[in-house]
Structure formats: structure tokens, C-alpha cells
Amino acid sequence: MKTIPLIVLILLIIPEKITAQNKQERDSILLIISLTKVDTVKAINYLELSNLTMYNDQKKTFTYLEKADSLYKISKNDKGIAKLYAQKANYYYRLGKIDSARHYLINSVEKSLHAFDTLRAAVIRHNVGILDHYQGNSSSATEIMKTNIPVFKKYKDTLHLANAYLMKGKIAISDGYYNIALKETYSALKLRRSGKDDFRIAEDLLQIGIIYQSTDEHEKAIEILNESAQLYDKTDSDQSRAQALNYMGVSNIKLKNYEHAEENLKNALLISEKLDYKANIARVYFNWGNLELVRKNLPEAIVFFERSLTVWKSIGSPNNESNNLFYIGKTYLAQKKYLQSINYLNQSIAIAESTNDVEILRKAYLEKSLALEGQNKYKESLFSYKKNKVLNDSIFTIERTNATQELKIIFETEKKEQQIALQEKEIVLLEQKAKVSNLQRLLMGIGLLLAILGFYALRQKMKRNNLEKEKVDNELAFKKKELTTHALHLAKKNEVLEGLKQKAREYKTSSTGQSGYQQLIRTINFDLQDENNWENFSKYFHEVHKGFNSKAQQKYPQITTNDLRLMALLKMNLSSKEIANILNISVPGIKKARNRLRKKLGISPKESLEALIISI
Structure with a gap:
């Protein structure tokens, strides 16, 4: 792989x-x-x-x-x-x-x-x-x-x-x-x-840049990676910006732009260490090691590779561990330190075999054969070289297979896309046929529709007439109720006044005028407090406003009998003074009673109490 x-x-x-x-x-x-x-x-x-x-x-x-x-x-x-x-x-x-x-x-x-x-x-x-x-x-x-x-x-x-x-x-x-x-x-x-979404766009551009880098199109890769880094900077995404800078460093190394590469890696490392971003720290160390390797600063290269290896071990990434071990062995080989080189290459080979990383194995066996040759161990060197040759052939076969497989996937994908496009065309044709068929049905149904519309219009007109008549009847009935209620109230008031008038005439001719006057006051008070009088009035009221009490109690179960009396008088649209006279309490007392009723009915001071009661 x-x-x-x-x-x-x-x-x-x-x-x-x-x-x-x-x-x-x-x-x-x-x-x-x-x-x-x-x-x-x-x-x-x-x-x-x-x-x-x-x-x-x-x-x-x-x-x-x-x-x-x-x-x-x-x-x-x-x-x-x-x-x-x-x-x-x-x-x-x-x-x-x-x-x-x-x-x-x-x-x-x-x-x-x-x-x-x-x-x-x-x-x-x-x-x-x-x-x-x-x-x-x-x-x-x-x-x-x-x-x-x-x-x-x-x-x-x-x-x-x-x-x-x-x-x-x-x-x-x-x-x-x-x-x-x-x-x-x-x-x-x-x-x-x-x-x-700038952050996500930068993320996609980063991957596109990596793809171009993997196919050795480094100038294109740097252009796209730079756009990605700028968007990451714009969105304050330092961690991702560090990645983009790191990959830019890789392409600059490939293009031998070593100063630019070092600047990219330095900035990437600074950000990664600030964020304690271990994976990117490991990658930057590895790439910096490569930079020093191509600059021929071999001891410095080993230092960076060792640092990268330490971080990858702490993370747990076998492929990257194997790759770092290979480059350390390669660098020791460049220094002609054959024993150290073979030691690291063997470690790299062991991990690569466990992960089946054929690419690392191929490179490691080639470097190992050269190190063994440097020790004059020609037989062992030949063995490693042959392993390299087999792996090269294997990789060539894999690459050919991958290329064929990729073409196959592309072909199958394009074939499926063509099938989808064909199905979409068939759907469009079917929809067009359906439209023609629907048009024919539409033309055939226009006459019927017009007839239905005419009938519907006539029916709606009759319905509107009935509704208007019903509305007029309701309004007339309501006015009759109001008139009846007013007449009942007037009759009650006249009845009381007539009784007082008769009593006054009797006391005028009586020798016990003073005692008669007191009796008259008691009679008035008795009349005002007479429960039978209220029951008679309640009887008349409910004949006009049927079901008022039951509806009110059902909707507001917390109201009392006194509340119902007040509500009945309010429904008749009487003034506070008139209600005070009927209930034999003061006007301020009526105001308090209204406030208590508002709380029970759950309405604010800004809402109309009368409107609510009339609607019941």
C-alpha cells in the first residue's frame, strides 16, 4: 500500500x-x-x-x-x-x-x-x-x-x-x-x-491540495493549499491552518524552495505546539527532518526524525512509526553508520510487515541491502536486494491493478450515471405523455366543470341568503331579549316605587307618623334584601338569557353565587351605580367586587370585563 x-x-x-x-x-x-x-x-x-x-x-x-x-x-x-x-x-x-x-x-x-x-x-x-x-x-x-x-x-x-x-x-x-x-x-x-461555509471550503481545498501533492503536481498543490490556509486564517481555525502550512512545506521541499519550506514548517510547528496538536507536531518534525536530509544536514535530520518518532509512538500510529524508522536508517546510511542504519531499518521492516505496508518494506529492504554491502556482507545484501526486487514487482502489479480497478470504478460509475440520466429522460417522457393525457381529460371535463361551477355558484348564493336571513333573525331575537330584560327591570323598579308611594300616603294620615316612618325604612331595607325578590328577578333573567349560569360555572368553576349576581347585572350592561343600588352596596364596593371577579376570570385590567361576560 x-x-x-x-x-x-x-x-x-x-x-x-x-x-x-x-x-x-x-x-x-x-x-x-x-x-x-x-x-x-x-x-x-x-x-x-x-x-x-x-x-x-x-x-x-x-x-x-x-x-x-x-x-x-x-x-x-x-x-x-x-x-x-x-x-x-x-x-x-x-x-x-x-x-x-x-x-x-x-x-x-x-x-x-x-x-x-x-x-x-x-x-x-x-x-x-x-x-x-x-x-x-x-x-x-x-x-x-x-x-x-x-x-x-x-x-x-x-x-x-x-x-x-x-x-x-x-x-x-x-x-x-x-x-x-x-x-x-x-x-x-x-x-x-x-x-x-469558509471553514468547510478550506477543508475541501486542503484535501484537493494533498491530492495534487500526491500526484507530484506541487505548484498546483501550493496554490490550492495557500487558498486553504488563507480561509482557515479568516475563520480563526489555527489547528487546520497548521496542517495546510505543513503540507505547503512538503511541496516546497519537492520544488527545492527550501527557505519557503522552512518558513512554512516553522509557522506550522509554532501553531501546533501552542495548541498541543500532537499529530501535526509529529508531521512537522518528520517533514523538517526531510528538509535537513535534502540539505545534507544529516545529524539535524536525525534529531527531527527522532522527535517525530517519539510523538507518533505516544499517539499510536504504526505506519508513521515505521516510516520514521526507515528515514532514520536511511540517514545513518548516508553517514555510513551501517550498524545503526541496519538497526533502525530492521525495526521499520518489523512494523511494516505487521501492517502489510509494502511500500515501506520495498524501500527498507533496498536501504538495508546497501548497508549490508557497506559492511561487506554481500550474501545478506543480495538477499535483501532480492526481497526488494520481489516487492518492486509486487508494487508494480499492485499499481497496475489499482489503475485497472480505478478505471473500472470510473467506468461503472459513469455507466450508472448514464443509466440514471436515461431513467430521468424516460421519466420526463412519461410526464409529458401524462400531461397530454391530462390535457385531454381537462378539455373533456371543462363542460362538466362549468356546469358544476354554475350549480355551485347558485348554491352558494342561496347559502349566503340563508346566512344573511339567519343573521337578521339572530339580531332581532337579541334585541327582543334586551327589550324584555329592560322591561323586567323597569317593572321591578316601578313595583318597588309604587309600594313606597302607597306606604307614604298611609303614614301621612296616621297619628303614629314617626313610628310609621321607621317601619317604612325597615320595609325598604327588607325589600332590598328580600331573597324572593332576587329569585323572581333571576327567574325572569334566565328566561331571557337561557343557560347563562351553567355556562359561566362550567367555564369558571371558582365563581360564587354573589359573583353570578354581579355577572348577571353586568350582562344587562348596567352602570356601577345602578348595580350598587340593586345589590344595596356602595359604588366603591362594586369596584372591588369587579376587581375580584377579574382575577377569578383571569383577565387583565386592560381587557373588557363586560365584553367577556356578554360573550358567555
């Missing part, structure tokens, strides 16, 4: 630039946590804090994640736990602990599916595919992309659909299918440009 530059893992959370605004946000989140008593709310906010500190304070990040974990264990919230596991995966990846990152990603997928969140499960599963590809398991990564793409299309998630195309491009690069890789990556770029 051809060795290629490894692409950085892009997890769910994009790095943020730590600013004063982030500090304010952390303070606000901590305040929310201190005030809330809801465990899930606390847990969500601890995850937010871990996101803010992920790239500048690993200890705090771990503390926040552990607090969120303990809270989610209590609440058993599957969606929340899925997010927690995804964030833990990001944390462990940042530490270079790939196996731990993969473990939490898989758990996150399971929790998301358990919570019936298919889309989120696909998003996280995508990251498992990235890790699998990162560790050389392209077949697993391919299967994951095949599973995910239909899900993203179903949910019309263009962001993650583009990510899947980008990942297919990465897999094609690792398989040596550069034409397919370019096509898949440009498919991703097309989706990105439609969304005007």
Missing part, C-alpha cells in the same frame, strides 16, 4: 479561539449551574464548559466531563449521554489516545440509536470511520460511509453529506485512486460553496 500523508481527524466540535468573550461565557455558564437544581441542565452546561476549555485547559476539561458524567448517570438521559461520550472522544483524541476516542464514539452511536436519533448516530459513526481510516482500516471506513450517505440524503443534511464525500475522497487517496479522490472531494466542495 502506498504511504500517504495522514489526514487530521475532524470531530464533532470545531476548535474555538479562546477569547475574553469565551471567559464571559464560562462565567455565565457557571452562574447558571450554581442557580439551577435540575441535573440535566447542569450536565448540559458542564459539557458547554468542556467545549470552551478543550483547547486551552485539559485538566478543567476533564473535570467538567466527569461532573457531567456523574449527573447523567443519575438522570439516565440517553441523548445527553450520547453527547457526553462524543465530547469524551474529542478529549481523548486531543490527547492522542485513539483507542479511547474510538471506544467513546462507538458508545455514543449506541446511545443515539437507543434514543431513536438516527441522524446523530450517523454523524458520530462518521467519526468512527475517520478514526478507522486514520489507523489504516479503510474497509471499515468505507462500510461506514456506505451506511451513512443514505441517512444524510434522507434528512437532507448537506453538511454531513459533504463530509461523507470528503471522507470517500480520503479513502480513495489511501487506495491510490486519485482521480476518484479528486471527483469525490470536488463533490464535497460543490456542496460547501452552495452553503458559503
Whole structure:
């Protein structure tokens, strides 16, 4: 398998630039946590804090994640736990602990599916595919992309659909299918440009630049990588900018632009060390070692290769370890330090055999044969050379097979695209035939439709007439009710006044006028408080306004009998003074009663109490 530059893992959370605004946000989140008593709310906010500190304070990040974990264990919230596991995966990846990152990603997928969140499960599963590809398991990564793409299309998630195309491009690069890789990556770029997402556009351009670099088109690669770096700088994406600068350094080395290459690598290393971005630190050290190697600064080259090897070992990337060991052995060979050279080359060969990295094996056996020849061990040297020859033939066969396979894939893809295009044409023809048929049906149905429309218009007119008549009848009935209510009220008032008039005449001629006057007052009071009088009035009222009390009590069960009396008088549109006289209380008392009623009915002072009661 051809060795290629490894692409950085892009997890769910994009790095943020730590600013004063982030500090304010952390303070606000901590305040929310201190005030809330809801465990899930606390847990969500601890995850937010871990996101803010992920790239500048690993200890705090771990503390926040552990607090969120303990809270989610209590609440058993599957969606929340899925997010927690995804964030833990990001944390462990940042530490270079790939196996731990993969473990939490898989758990996150399971929790998301358990919570019936298919889309989120696909998003996280995508990251498992990235890790699998990162560790050389392209077949697993391919299967994951095949599973995910239909899900993203179903949910019309263009962001993650583009990510899947980008990942297919990465897999094609690792398989040596550069034409397919370019096509898949440009498919991703097309989706990105439609969304005007500068960060994602830069991501796609980075991969396109790497493809051109892999096919030795270094000037084109530098042009595209430079555009990618500028977009990363524009979006404050320092981690990704460091990658672009690193790859620009590689192409500048190939073009023998050594000063530019050193500047690229120096800037990439500065950013990567600031962010503690281990994978890119390892890549920069390796490329700097190559720079010193071509400059013939061999001791310096070994120093950089050793540094790169140390970081790759801490991360756990066998292919990169094997590659670094090979270059250290190659550099010692250039110094004619044959024993050291063979030692490192043997280590490289051992790892390459375990990972089946034919490209490294081929190169390592050739360098080993030269080192053995330098020790005058010609027989062993010949053996290593023969191994190199066999591997060369094998690689040539693989390359031919890959080329044939790529052409086959391209042919089959184009064939499928042609079939789809043909099917689309057939669909268009069928739709056109259907339109002609529909037009005929339309013409045949116009006469019937006109008849139906005429009948419908007549029916609607009759319906409108009936509605207007019903409206007039209702208005007339309402006015009759109002008139009846007014007449009842007037009759009651006249009845009371007539009784008072008669009593006054009697007391005028009576010798006990004073006592009669007191009796008259008691009679008036009795009349005002007489329950029978109210019951008679209530009887008349309900004959006019049927069902008022039952509707009111059903809608507002908290109202009392006194409330109903007040509501009845308000429905008659009486003034507060008139209501006060009837209920034998003061006008201020009526105002208080109205306020109490408003509260029970749940209306504000700005809303009309009378309008609400009249509507019942």
C-alpha cells in the first residue's frame, strides 16, 4: 500500500479561539449551574464548559466531563449521554489516545440509536470511520460511509453529506485512486460553496491540495493549499491552518524552495505546539527532518526524525512509526553508520510487515541491502536486494491493478450515471405523455366543470341568503331579549316605587307618623334584601338569557353565587351605580367586587370585563 500523508481527524466540535468573550461565557455558564437544581441542565452546561476549555485547559476539561458524567448517570438521559461520550472522544483524541476516542464514539452511536436519533448516530459513526481510516482500516471506513450517505440524503443534511464525500475522497487517496479522490472531494466542495461555509471550503481545498501533492503536481498543490490556509486564517481555525502550512512545506521541499519550506514548517510547528496538536507536531518534525536530509544536514535530520518518532509512538500510529524508522536508517546510511542504519531499518521492516505496508518494506529492504554491502556482507545484501526486487514487482502489479480497478470504478460509475440520466429522460417522457393525457381529460371535463361551477355558484348564493336571513333573525331575537330584560327591570323598579308611594300616603294620615316612618325604612331595607325578590328577578333573567349560569360555572368553576349576581347585572350592561343600588352596596364596593371577579376570570385590567361576560 502506498504511504500517504495522514489526514487530521475532524470531530464533532470545531476548535474555538479562546477569547475574553469565551471567559464571559464560562462565567455565565457557571452562574447558571450554581442557580439551577435540575441535573440535566447542569450536565448540559458542564459539557458547554468542556467545549470552551478543550483547547486551552485539559485538566478543567476533564473535570467538567466527569461532573457531567456523574449527573447523567443519575438522570439516565440517553441523548445527553450520547453527547457526553462524543465530547469524551474529542478529549481523548486531543490527547492522542485513539483507542479511547474510538471506544467513546462507538458508545455514543449506541446511545443515539437507543434514543431513536438516527441522524446523530450517523454523524458520530462518521467519526468512527475517520478514526478507522486514520489507523489504516479503510474497509471499515468505507462500510461506514456506505451506511451513512443514505441517512444524510434522507434528512437532507448537506453538511454531513459533504463530509461523507470528503471522507470517500480520503479513502480513495489511501487506495491510490486519485482521480476518484479528486471527483469525490470536488463533490464535497460543490456542496460547501452552495452553503458559503469558509471553514468547510478550506477543508475541501486542503484535501484537493494533498491530492495534487500526491500526484507530484506541487505548484498546483501550493496554490490550492495557500487558498486553504488563507480561509482557515479568516475563520480563526489555527489547528487546520497548521496542517495546510505543513503540507505547503512538503511541496516546497519537492520544488527545492527550501527557505519557503522552512518558513512554512516553522509557522506550522509554532501553531501546533501552542495548541498541543500532537499529530501535526509529529508531521512537522518528520517533514523538517526531510528538509535537513535534502540539505545534507544529516545529524539535524536525525534529531527531527527522532522527535517525530517519539510523538507518533505516544499517539499510536504504526505506519508513521515505521516510516520514521526507515528515514532514520536511511540517514545513518548516508553517514555510513551501517550498524545503526541496519538497526533502525530492521525495526521499520518489523512494523511494516505487521501492517502489510509494502511500500515501506520495498524501500527498507533496498536501504538495508546497501548497508549490508557497506559492511561487506554481500550474501545478506543480495538477499535483501532480492526481497526488494520481489516487492518492486509486487508494487508494480499492485499499481497496475489499482489503475485497472480505478478505471473500472470510473467506468461503472459513469455507466450508472448514464443509466440514471436515461431513467430521468424516460421519466420526463412519461410526464409529458401524462400531461397530454391530462390535457385531454381537462378539455373533456371543462363542460362538466362549468356546469358544476354554475350549480355551485347558485348554491352558494342561496347559502349566503340563508346566512344573511339567519343573521337578521339572530339580531332581532337579541334585541327582543334586551327589550324584555329592560322591561323586567323597569317593572321591578316601578313595583318597588309604587309600594313606597302607597306606604307614604298611609303614614301621612296616621297619628303614629314617626313610628310609621321607621317601619317604612325597615320595609325598604327588607325589600332590598328580600331573597324572593332576587329569585323572581333571576327567574325572569334566565328566561331571557337561557343557560347563562351553567355556562359561566362550567367555564369558571371558582365563581360564587354573589359573583353570578354581579355577572348577571353586568350582562344587562348596567352602570356601577345602578348595580350598587340593586345589590344595596356602595359604588366603591362594586369596584372591588369587579376587581375580584377579574382575577377569578383571569383577565387583565386592560381587557373588557363586560365584553367577556356578554360573550358567555
